[in-house]
Amino acid sequence: xxxxxxxxxDKDGTDGETKVKIxxxxxxxxxxxxxVERFLxxxxxxxxxxxxxxxxxxxxxxxxDSKVSVDFWDTAGQERFNNMHPSYYHQAHACILxxxxxxxxxxxxxxxxxxxxxxxxxxxxxxCCCNKIDADPNVTKKVFGFPKKHNMPFYYVSASDGRxxxxxxxxCIKAAxxxxxxxxxxxxxxxxxxxxxxxxxxxxxxDEVFDSGTDSxxxxxxxxxxxxxxxxx
Amino acid sequence: MGDEEYEVKKCGVRFxxxxxxxxxxxKSTSKLHRRTMPLRNFTAxxxxxxxAEELRTNPRHLKYLSRITKAQLERLITIIRDKLDGMSLADxxxxxxxxxxxxxxxxxxxxDEETLKRKKxxxxxxxxxxxxxxxxxxxxxxxxxxxxxxxxxEAAGWDSDSSEGEF
Numbered sequence: 540x541x542x543x544x545x546x547x548x549d550k551d552g553t554d555g556e557t558k559v560k561i562x563x564x565x566x567x568x569x570x571x572x573x574x575v576e577r578f579l580x581x582x583x584x585x586x587x588x589x590x591x592x593x594x595x596x597x598x599x600x601x602x603x604d605s606k607v608s609v610d611f612w613d614t615a616g617q618e619r620f621n622n623m624h625p626s627y628y629h630q631a632h633a634c635i636l637x638x639x640x641x642x643x644x645x646x647x648x649x650x651x652x653x654x655x656x657x658x659x660x661x662x663x664x665x666x667c668c669c670n671k672i673d674a675d676p677n678v679t680k681k682v683f684g685f686p687k688k689h690n691m692p693f694y695y696v697s698a699s700d701g702r703x704x705x706x707x708x709x710x711c712i713k714a715a716x717x718x719x720x721x722x723x724x725x726x727x728x729x730x731x732x733x734x735x736x737x738x739x740x741x742x743x744x745x746d747e748v749f750d751s752g753t754d755s756x757x758x759x760x761x762x763x764x765x766x767x768x769x770x771x772x
Numbered sequence: 773m774g775d776e777e778y779e780v781k782k783c784g785v786r787f788x789x790x791x792x793x794x795x796x797x798x799k800s801t802s803k804l805h806r807r808t809m810p811l812r813n814f815t816a817x818x819x820x821x822x823x824a825e826e827l828r829t830n831p832r833h834l835k836y837l838s839r840i841t842k843a844q845l846e847r848l849i850t851i852i853r854d855k856l857d858g859m860s861l862a863d864x865x866x867x868x869x870x871x872x873x874x875x876x877x878x879x880x881x882x883x884d885e886e887t888l889k890r891k892k893x894x895x896x897x898x899x900x901x902x903x904x905x906x907x908x909x910x911x912x913x914x915x916x917x918x919x920x921x922x923x924x925x926e927a928a929g930w931d932s933d934s935s936e937g938e939f
Binding site: 566573642643648679697700701705 | 880881882885892899904911917931
């Protein structure tokens with residue numbers, strides 16, 4: 540099996556482009572892959588990461604005149620095991636939550652997906668979409684409480700006839716890039732503050748600070764910190 | 773041979789040796805023909821989706837099978853495999869009916885892989901029905917549509933009876 544090295548989204552690409560990672564989440568058979576396929580069309584060329592059950596797709600574009608390289612991560616069926624490998628969330632800059640307009644249970648399960656996502660990525664922008672609107676014309680008249688409650692951009696989409704798919708992905712890419720840029724600035728600020736703090740604190744704290752610096756604010760390393768703090772306190 | 777030159781009338785199974793059998797009409801001659809497509813090395817342990825894919829990608833069968841949905845082909849092959857597994861025909865048909873049914877309340881994260889694949893194949897029928905793809909007259913890569921909600925329809929109870937926890 541071909542080995543692909545895990546991409547690092549904190550570094551810029553060889554071409555100087557900004558690298559962002561966007562993940563899809565939602566139940567089995569809601570159409571996550573079909574949405575990516577509809578957006579990428581001819582560019583739908585999956586790369587398999589050998590280490591984990593997941594698929595990623597690269598897309599090159601421009602946001603505000605700068606080059607952006609987007610990796611869309613798709614679950615490759617991992618959702619069947621009810622939670623995703625932590626690497627799926629690692630360094631993600633935005634997430635698209637998908638449910639199926641024809642299956643209520645997929646809407647109900649959004650709560651669990653969001654909860655798991657927020658354990659790893661408390662702050663990244665999350666987009667929500669109701670897919671398969673082609674299968675039920677009335678669904679677009681319905682109001683859904685979940686995205687409203689969590690203040691998420693919401694789209695009625697169809698991977699089949701294409702409505703709003705490109706629009707959603709483009710918005711999501713912009714949000715991912717802007718999150719990455721801002722959080723980097725923000726992280727610099729935090730890091731400067733923490734460097735001063737470091738002088739007064741012990742080595743252990745310092746290691747943890749640098750841990751979180753490898754990712755953007757509020758991330759999987761926070762989890763580890765939580766675990767460690769159990770030992771400390 | 774163009775798609776319109778023949779029409780599939782019936783499809784069924786032969787158990788021993790296992791095969792898919794279709795009856796089709798050749799329009800130019802108005803004659804019915806039968807074609808038998810054997811499932812090679814098929815046993816009770818064989819994977820249904822793999823066997824279906826083998827048939828569908830076999831160039832010799834392509835023109836006959838292109839009109840049969842993947843879901844239907846998988847159904848027929850599952851019936852053969854159930855029989856090899858010792859299941860009665862009645863039980864197998866009932867099981868297959870359940871596999872073909874999409875229940876909006878059923879959590880598909882929890883079904884076995886074969887059932888999931890089958891249900892995806894059933895959903896694909898709907899997907900293909902409404903599909904607008906490149907080359908179609910109304911195809912547009914980027915189609916944005918806004919929908920107006922006048923608050924008349926709530927999410928049809930999708931938000932009520934909520935067991936949703938706060939977080």
